[in-house]
Amino acid sequence: MKDSIMTLSDIEEKDVINVVTGERIGFVSSLKIDTNSGQIIAITVQPSMRFVSFFSKDESAVVVPWNQILKIGEDVIIVNVAQRLNEY
Template sequence: MFRASDFKCREVINLVTGERLGYVCDLEIDECSGQILAIVVPGRSKFGIFSKCEKVCIPWNCITKISCDIILVKICL
């Protein structure tokens, strides 16, 4: 069983590209069922480190493995 805070300690890696997407910054949760729908990671900014960037939502069904320190996903960005 996981706590929501446990996800922030895990780095997300895309198995399709090998890219490190960053650490989980938020979760999307279904209000009625309490089920996690997606994890959210910070997006990459084209305009430098201090500019605002969009967040990337990764659907729960794209997660292939959750370990003690990483989350492996398969997505095409």
């Protein structure tokens, strides 16, 4: 049986992909943790330079709520984001 515990460095190596658009959003750069409950409430995703268009106007990080993460797999994290969160 495979170990079900991951470290932040394990998660940082995975591509984050939006299942709605099929777009590669980037890589996890940090976690947001509720210090009262100790639960992860969101991940911050930094666009990877290899996926960012030269003409892109906004290259800031995207915050994805934990409840929008569908699956953390071997190589990717699948999220369900209906709209680009960093545009608001």
